[in-house]
Amino acid sequence: MPVPRTSAPPPRTLLRERAFTMLRTAIVDGTLEPGERLVDADLCAWLGVSRTPVREALAHLEKTGLVQIRPGSRTVVTPLDVRAAAEAQAVAASMHELAARTAVPLLTASHCLEMETANRAFATALTTADVEAAIAADDAFHRVFVGLAANRLLAAILDDVTPLLRRMERVRFASLVGRESVAQHARIVEFARRGDADGAAAEVRANWLTLTP
Structure with missing residues (x-):
């Protein structure tokens, strides 16, 4: 069977998990510093994914206490608490x-x-x-x-x-x-x-x- 010329895009769940893992690692190792503002467009460009998996990843990170999401305002890395x-x-x-x-x-x-x-x-x-x-x-x-x-x-x-x-x-x-x-x-x-x-x-x-x- 010949190799397909195109492949289906990764499932959204995989994109979300990849975004979550990379963001969590960057927060934990200090690449993204406490109090730093997280801009969706910048994160999408860095992670190479669309806004949806980024927002889903950020929502998960908020539940674990690593980011703070302020609706209509901004998202920041949670300061050391x-x-x-x-x-x-x-x-x-x-x-x-x-x-x-x-x-x-x-x-x-x-x-x-x-x-x-x-x-x-x-x-x-x-x-x-x-x-x-x-x-x-x-x-x-x-x-x-x-x-x-x-x-x-x-x-x-x-x-x-x-x-x-x-x-x-x-x-x-x-x-x-x-x-x-x-x-x-x-x-x-x-x-x-x-x-x-x-x-x-x-x-x-x-x-x-x-x-x-």
Whole structure:
């Protein structure tokens, strides 16, 4: 069969998800700064999509607290908000605590090794002030419990609240304060290796609650 000369345009849902993902990443990594105005025409040109998927993506981002839409006025990147971050932090801590409690009984030696490897990468990234690598390694560490828990609702909630915490993590992981997490991670692995689900869950919760003073 010959290759078709033309192909159908991507479904609108895929365009919306692509726009959402790119916008969320740009907000979280600081490319789009807190308080920055978002103009539809500029976003459409950058993302290469029409206004509809852009507006749908912005509506989703508003629900997750990353943008503020003022009808008839303007859309801006949500300024850093201590209260909103604290709320997201509390939810994330509870979800990761639940993931740990569920996952520890399922943990194998290879899972513990995976977490230890991620923690070593995390420590190295902090030492070299590589914030991006630190966040990636921290994600890899906690992803072990979340993956083993296999709770789709838990994962969906974390997908919504975690981006709100990323800007906090960038500040924390760029400072010496973030190095406390290395020792906390080590304690989590030790509890998990002993099969102490309650101990691991409590330590995971404490780890997530150290993002803010």
